[in-house]
Amino acid sequence: MSKTMKTSSRSYLVLSVFLASMMGCITPGTTSSGPLEKQSFENIPRPNQPASLTVSDANSKPIHRASPAAHQQRLPAGVATQQGPATLPPQAYTGPNAGIPYPAPWTPPGILGPFPEDEYVYQGGDAYQLTNVAQDFSIDNLDEEDTIAHYHTLDGKIEIERTNRIPIYAPRFASIRRIDGLNQYRHQDHVYAVDSPLALDGTAQNIGQEQVKQHVSTQRNIGTRASSLYRENQKLRDMAHQVASTEDSQMLKPQVGDLLNTKVNIKNSQEAQLSIQQQTALAQSDEETVKEYAYDLLPYKILANNRIQTNYHYEIADGNSRLDIKKVASKQDALPGELLEFTITFKNTGDKAIGNVTIVDHLSRRLAYVEDSQNCTVESEFFVNPTGKDSAILRWEIIEPMNVGQSAQVTFKCRVR
Amino acid sequence: MISSFQKLTIAFTVLAVFTGANSLHAQQFRPAPNAHYPNHALMPPGHVGSQMLLRGGPIPGYFQPTQVRCPQGGKIAVANEGKFVAGQPSTLNVGLLIGSPYRFKITEIPGLPGTELFPTVELLDRLHPPAGLETRFPIPIHLTAQELRMAAEGMFITRVIYLEDPTNPVVVQDDANRQRFFDVRFNEDPLRVADQLGRPMAILRMGSKQPRMDRQTGRFMFSSPPVRTIMPVKQSNVPEDQLQRAIISTPSIGRLR
Structure with a gap:
């Protein structure tokens, strides 16, 4: 018996809370605000409601908020209380819609301002x-x-x-205008009917172009013969290099005196010096002779270097x-x-x-x-x-x-x- | 007598000629490689704008300032809460939601006594001005006396207002109170042309349709979406003939970057 009464009383309590909640949703003076409304409206003073009324209080005690007396108890001193219906909630209609305050300029995440670019002149x-x-x-x-x-x-x-x-x-605006009449609608339908077969012709043609591309690729394969000719050129260069290296061999220079005469572009005035050095080389050991001949080759290498011609002289202050x-x-x-x-x-x-x-x-x-x-x-x-x-x-x-x-x-x- | 080899040669020749002809035909009439445009400016009011809401961003709930302007002497009103409030002379500044179609009412049109027109305005996008400049830069929708007269005679006017691409502008001197417009042909989509020239912002549709409102659904007024009252912006006096001048030639289309 006691269990039955306890269950019924609990059901009545749940039902009464539910009814009170529903009355709170439709009765003026109550709110059903969520966190979003709290952020949007809590700082906006309304002409017909006290500034101290906050939505967060309404959520904490929904049953008591249904009573107009509860509102009047929260009113601060000096504010005239209203008789009759309770104060309207902030989101209720209170006259011309003032809308949400314009937010701060928004930019997408990861994009720096100013945004968007098409509204600015740089x-x-x-x-x-x-x-x-x-x-x-x-x-x-x-x-x-x-x-x-x-x-x-x-x-x-x-x-x-x-x-x-x-x-x-x-930002600058312009507009595109189109004027339609009854006769112009007929023309429009005619144009749509012509568009469809043209698209089908274009689709059939794509197959034929792919076959043409294959012929082009076979002609390119014939052109690979040029690579064999290039190999022959490399062989000729290698042979010329080998001949030059044998002539420049320093081991042969002191033993075969004719190699001095094979040096290219030696002026007659320098022949005397070269001869003196050759005689000196004969009087010295073989190792020293090699050093002197290596020294004689240096001017030949420097003349072949173009670095001197491309150098500039700067005087930087x-x-x-x-x-x-x-x-x-x-x-x-x-x-x-x-x-x-x-x-x-x-x-x-x-x-x-x-x-x-x-x-x-x-x-x-x-x-x-x-x-x-x-x-x-x-x-x-x-x-x-x-x-x-x-x-x-x-x-x-x-x-x-x-x-x-x-x-x-x-x-x-x-x-x- | 034609040998089999000659027959085969003739057959290949005919096949080659047909193939070449089809190739030229396809090159001449190939479809334009532009983007696909699923929307059209002639779609019902609210259709294009509602799809813009699906793109995300701070568009829902934002009251975009809009300036609707008609020739001097006329009055403009917007449907609010199932009725038209008193019309404002010549210029109406209101904040409109993106994606919701709005019904306007234009009365006392100069030269058309007793005529009332009910255009619709549908916003597609919003501006992002610096803080405090929202009402200084509204989206202008300027109606000319010529358009009002044509609409009263039974024509249907569709105007797509777009934000011009600053990297490829039309080099003409604009005035703040005068809106340029380009006329396109009857087989062109003004929404598509506007998208190629800039960013479409609003669509205006105006005919001679008179209200036969269903009082239960409010269909003629599209259930009166909320509007936000905006204080009138200071305007300069511009002669009326300058407001009605049109540029007939279509500008070159294309972006530089």
């Missing part, structure tokens, strides 16, 4: 191909958006410095040549039609003077240079070179050399297309 740096400047100041591989500076050092070398890369958030260049934009985001002002600052941070300093900026096609907007703090010549892709290359040629520690600045404006 300017500066030397991306993609590496820029090269030749001795005649011609520039290769200057890609769009690149900004570089090149200068001459006192050693006569051309050095290149790259600026930093600036991302500017400037002490110190380093270095140019520090930076580029900044007036804004980090821009709508089409707005103006951007760029500033390029460069400074001779080395310990030697540099000359022929030239700043080159290849504008993006999204940027249009505003005429007569450039300014340079030092005397320079300015050029605008249009490219074939409707972009422009801006170039400043600094006239005077830059001394150690000297800096300058270039500014110009662009309109975002």
Whole structure:
């Protein structure tokens, strides 16, 4: 009997808890929030609820949360309590949907910002191909958006410095429009019917092309005869080398005096010296004679070396040549039609003077240079070179050399297309 | 009399000619080696966008700011909670969910008294602006008076708004309040062309269909997906003729990198 009552009371308790939970889900004033809602809403104050009401409290005691009085007990002092229905939960409809606050910029794992790239216009740096400047100041591989500076050092070398890369958030939109009518729908069905047999013809043709490839491969096998001819050439070289080695044998030189006359390209004026040495060799032992003849062969080897012709003599001064260049934009985001002002600052941070300093900026096609907007703090010549892709290359040629520690600045404006 | 060898030669010749002809035919009409596009801009509203949700990323639950604009004098409203609220003059800035189709209502159209149009807008993707710049860079959907007139006459307008590839832009001066558009032929898919020129962001469909809403299902309004109210963005005054100018020629398609 007692066991039956205990079971029934337990069932009633479970049932009452379940009903209370269900009432909590549909009755205003209760919440069924999860951890996600706690993160999203707990810091957002609502106009018709106390700021101290937290979702975490609702989860801890779901049965008591069903009572409006429990809400009113948690209200802080000074906040007017409401009569009638309990305070709405945070996720309930309370007027115009304010939505979730915009999150921080998101990037996929493993990808550094800015993301995504198609929403940004880049300017500066030397991306993609590496820029090269030749001795005649011609520039290769200057890609769009690149900004570089090149200068001459006192050693006569051309050095290149790259600026930093600036991302500017400037997405641009366009649209593709299609207009359909009743007559145009009929044409569309006709085109679809023609497409299908064309695909079948293309599939049958692929088999025939594979058979043609086999004939080509057999012709290549005939061409392998060339390798046998190459072996014969190697044999001839080996034989010539062996003959030369016998003639150059030092063991035969002192014994056979005619070998001296076989040396090639010996001037008549040197014959006397060689004769003297030959006589000396006869008077000395065989070992010393061998040494002298080896010494006579040295000039012959040095003359055959081309290293002397390719050597250059440099006089490198002490110190380093270095140019520090930076580029900044007036804004980090821009709508089409707005103006951007760029500033390029460069400074001779080395310990030697540099000359022929030239700043080159290849504008993006999204940027249009505003005429007569450039300014340079030092005397320079300015050029605008249009490219074939409707972009422009801006170039400043600094006239005077830059001394150690000297800096300058270039500014110009662009309109975002 | 033709010998058997000559017969065999003729047979091989005929076979070779047929094989060569088929080869030329296949080279001329081979299928384009482009990507497969399972979606089409003329699919029902919500079909393409719902598939974009399956790609992952922070797309679900994000209210992408969108700017719908019509000629001066008209009013725009969006379906919200089963009804159209009061229309905003000329420009409406709202935050829309990606993948959910939205029904708009355009009234008081200049030159078309008493005409009401109900276009749909379906977002396919979102922007990732720096923090605080979400409403400064909405997705623009600008309707012209010509499009509204054609839609009222029974035409069906499909516009795919795309984010232009910055490495291969069309070198024209754009204005913030003017949206360029290119007309494609009736047998071309605007969604596919937009994907080749950039990143498709939204699809606008507009005809002359009038509401016959099923009050139980709310099908005409697509059950009124939630919207987020956005404060109007400061706009500059642009003459109306500039908003309606179109570029007819189709630009070259292709990416540099």
